[in-house]
Amino acid sequence: MMHKILILVTLIMAVVTSPAVADFNTDVSISWGGGRAKIEPGGQVLTLTLDQFSGSGFESKNSYLYARFDMQLKLVPGNSAGTVTTFFLTSQGPGHDEIDFEFLGNSSGQPYTVHTNIYVQGVGNREQQFRLWFNPTESFHTYTILWNPQRIMYMVDNIPIRVFNNNANQGIPFPTKQPMKMLASLWNADDWATQGGRVKTDWTMAPFTATYRNYNAQGCVVNGTWNSCGGNMNSMPWQTQGLDSNGRNRIRWVQEKYMIYNYCTDYKRFPQGLPKECKLPRF
Template sequence: MAITYLLNLFSNILNSNPASQNFQQDLKITWGNDRGKIVDNGQIMTLTLDNFSGSGFESNFEYHFGKIDMQIKLVPGNSAGTVTAYYLSSVGDNHDEIDYEFLGNISGQPYTVHTNVYAGGKGDREQQFHLWFDPTADFHTYSFLWNPQTVIFSIDETPIREFKNRESIGIPFPKTHAMRLYSSLWNADDWATQGGRVKTDWSQAPFTAAYKNFKADACVRAAGRTSCGPQTVAWMTKKLDGLSLNRLKWVRRNFMIYNYCDDTKRFPQGLPKECQVRE
């Protein structure tokens, strides 16, 4: 079944794929009025949050498998209460979604990277990490690798999380729907920082995150047809090699701060089925 699925996709391969680094071509600001800006001849995008509104953008294209990279510089200083969300999502009640959410903190404290995976409208698969660098001092590359076998979250090519396709044992996997890329900067001080105990300090506003070097080696869904560029094909069967697995283990051992698969209080009737598959 998986082989047939891939062959059907590969039959639509085109000579090129709309993957570029020009925000004006690939992305559009969707809310926040002038709080979202595209500058530097389309090479840089900024999102801003103030005490009136946040802002956000979405991709012009829907993607259905591939690798998507974005370099992001997160909100500096006292960013407590703010959330910079960066995610893939389809629409509808039974939507699929693959999330990064960067939870701000008081100055000098580490950022928390909150991740989640939805399939068929069901999420509740949160894992959280602290970063091993200052994500506000410079741009870093945040990536999704999504193919029929796996979802891999990576930062600067270091994997931090993998969610494998285990449909064979009844676990939903985000495979059916094409998804757009979204990002937003918004206030969530009811939960984002230390469970909502630390509120947004509006004297620090406006808060700004910056984006550059967007790249989508991804299949594009348009007019009921999925088209894959030649560079995308290489990602269709990609999985973690030995070195990447060791990096993943290093991140999980040193920087993971929450894993839903370890939260027995949250799931008193038993952990989700995928949590019972230990590798």
């Protein structure tokens, strides 16, 4: 009898604590593209296309002040040179905050570049770039942006690849005040995206298509002065999520084997000295 009760309690807890996957029909708005963005029946899949006339994009209807965003993505296959597929957060107006996941296409057979950057009050220059340990065009993989009061963390299939800690008490800017929306897009950037713009988009391959699936946002929804989290900032795991020993081992593995650019080692770019955060422990 006790065994059955434990099973029942476990099932109830799973229902209560497992967040429901969002429905693109109700949770996002197609923001541009003239019909090139399409939500598939059921609302769980959204495709973006790019042709020689325009790309396309969508954005969340809600704004958030701290959240965890998960998105499954299958990137443009084949010769994707010149294309950029994005999944990012941004606030509105001048002096904006932004947390970027950008996927820079490449010639057939060459790996994608995963470009990450963080803007605080309009200032970025915090780029890190990675290769992936799989082909991101063959199947769906989950990409995560975690933003809580302690840190920003990027994850791929729940493996952390980058952490940017909140060290505002040491004079290092961190986004804490401006609500952000989730945005996604597919667009042409062949002036810089592939090998610094040396490889251009091959329009004979158009239209290019990226597929988004199973969008999930867990966060503090902001509407005017109202915040859904209120004063309770520790009620959900994402609000205090960080790196345990396994996470530290995984991020070291990713950064040692797959990081291809780190602004914190680019001494030529910062001849007056690296940014303050580069002198602190990485994790």
